[in-house]
Amino acid sequence: MPTVSSPPSAVWQRPATSAMLSLLLVFLAGVAVGALAMSLGIHNSLHRPAPAWSDSARQITLERWKKELNLSDDQSKQIEQVLDDFAKYYDNVLADGNSRILLILDERQRLKFQKMLKDYR
Numbered sequence: 001m002p003t004v005s006s007p008p009s010a011v012w013q014r015p016a017t018s019a020m021l022s023l024l025l026v027f028l029a030g031v032a033v034g035a036l037a038m039s040l041g042i043h044n045s046l047h048r049p050a051p052a053w054s055d056s057a058r059q060i061t062l063e064r065w066k067k068e069l070n071l072s073d074d075q076s077k078q079i080e081q082v083l084d085d086f087a088k089y090y091d092n093v094l095a096d097g098n099s100r101i102l103l104i105l106d107e108r109q110r111l112k113f114q115k116m117l118k119d120y121r
Helices: 008-012 015-039 042-046 055-069 073-104 107-120
Strands: none
C-alpha cells in the first residue's frame, strides 16, 4: 500500500514541529546572549568572590545571631569556633589554590598574577 507524504510546507505547519522549532530558536538565542555576555566580561562582574571574612564582620554577625537567635554563652562560643574554623579553612583553600596556580605559570605570568591578587585585595 503506497504511503501518502505531506508536502514539505505542511510539515512546518504542524503544531509539534512549530513548538520544537520555537524552543530551538529560544535556546539558540540564549546561547548567543550568553556567549556575548562572556566575551564582554559581564560574567566576572556577576560572580565576584566573596570578600574576606574580617574579624569585625565576624563579630557583627555573631552579635546579631546572639540577639536574634537568643544564643546562650555556650552556643555563642561554639558558633564562634565554627566561624573561626571556616575562616582558617577558607584561607588554606585560597593559599593552596594560589600556590598550585603559581606552579603552572612562567615567571612573567607569576608576577602579573601576584599583582592581580594584590590589586584584588
